[in-house]
Each structure stands twice: as structure tokens, then as C-alpha cells.
């Protein structure tokens with residue numbers, strides 16, 4: 001129970017698993033993969049403008065409420081989160097640094113796997129989920145350089161810089177676009193491989209332009225036109241797609 005008192009001077013680093021954390025204190029060496037996933041989940045909820053509550057985190061991470069509470073306590077002790085009763089958890093600056101580093105690794109890995117190793121965009125999320133905890137900052141920096149310092153991953157998610165800066169994602173969703181409107185895809189959620197394949201086959205990828213031709217009532221599908229072809233897309237799948245106003249004026253087909 002006195003582990004907190006033992007790692008004060010960092011003299012006895014555990015062997016075999018070097019941690020490549022920024023030198024932001026003796027606590028940084030005690031951040032586990034589970035903690036990283038937890039911080040990343042809070043980061044994602046905050047980025048979407050939501051509150052990171054115990055219940056939401058339990059659902060997101062597929063663990064029990066009491067486990068979430070235990071982990072929150074440990075992360076709070078490490079100075080990585082603040083936890084206000086009934087108001088959810090928030091990352092401290094130190095917690096945000098850890099989360100963004102893991103996110104950076106994840107997104108660089110996804111791009112590396114698609115660009116260099118020929119993986120499909122529906123295949124890379126699961127690989128990156130595993131690898132993100134293991135690569136060093138130096139390897140991430142080399143991947144970054146090899147890819148020409150990319151700004152976005154294959155799904156359109158912004159890649160944080162090494163010093164923790166990250167671009168915003170347009171919050172507008174395809175599921176909310178009205179009939180007759182034209183939008184550009186900025187990002188597609190990477191969570192569901194089957195839906196990613198479905199969207200990819202229609203050409204719904206970052207940079208693609210979509211016209212919403214028709215919306216069927218009562219949560220019915222949207223009829224969209226993309227690259228001259230029309231498709232029906234359900235509102236649930238359309239909600240995986242972030243959009244923004246198109247940059248260029250409409251071109252005739």
C-alpha cells in the first residue's frame with residue numbers, strides 16, 4: 001500500500017518495459033495501458049463536448065462502474081484528472097498530455113498502416129488500439145517524418161503534434177444535413193469496421209462531396225449523391241460522418 005512512497009527518486013526503473021513519457025515527474029512512469037485508455041476515453045468525451053461520467057466511461061471501456069470509480073481515484077492521486085461529484089471527470093493539463101500522446105500514436109499508426117503497409121481503412125483501428133501503448137515517442141516522430149508530417153489520419157481525425165496541439169473537428173454531422181444541401185466529408189468515425197467498409201464503398205471518405213437529395217421522414221434514410229451516383233444511407237450510419245461546408249462552388253457533373 002506504500003508504493004507511492006517508494007518511487008520518489010526514480011532510481012529503480014522497472015526493466016524490460018521502458019516508458020517513453022515526457023519527463024513531467026516521477027509519477028509518469030506508473031501510468032499503465034489501462035490508465036492510458038481511460039484518459040483517452042475522457043479526452044474523447046470532452047472533445048465531443050460531453051461530460052465524462054462514471055456510467056459513460058463504464059459503457060465506453062466495457063468495465064464495471066466500481067472499476068471506473070477505482071481507476072478514477074488512482075488517476076486523481078496521480079494528478080491526471082479532476083473529479084467533481086455529479087459533474088464527471090476532467091483531464092488536468094498533465095492528464096491531457098498523456099491522452100494526446102496516445103491519440104497521436106494511434107492516429108500516426110493508422111496512417112502508417114494504410115499508407116505504407118496497404119491496410120484498408122477499416123482494418124487499422126484495432127491494430128492501432130494495441131500498438132499505441134507500445135511505440136516510443138522517437139518511433140512516432142520517425143513515422144511522422146516518413147509520412148511527411150501529416151495533419152490527419154485516414155479517417156479524417158486530426159493528429160496531435162508532439163507538443164500536444166490538435167486541430168478542431170467540425171461538429172456537424174451528415175445525419176443533420178437538410179435535403180438540397182451540399183457538404184464535404186471531414187471525418188468518419190473509425191469505431192465500426194463494417195460500417196467503414198460500407199461507407200468506403202460508396203465513396204464517403206474525407207474530402208468527398210455529398211449532396212443530400214432527399215430525407216425520408218420519421219428517422220428514415222437519407223438519399224445522397226456522391227460522385228454522380230445515388231445511395232440510401234440510414235441515419236445511424238450518417239451520424240458517423242462529420243461534414244463541413246464545401247470549399248469550392250458547385251461543379252456541374
Ligand SMILES: [Zn+2]
Pocket residue numbers: 106110124125126128190
Ligand atoms: Zn482509430
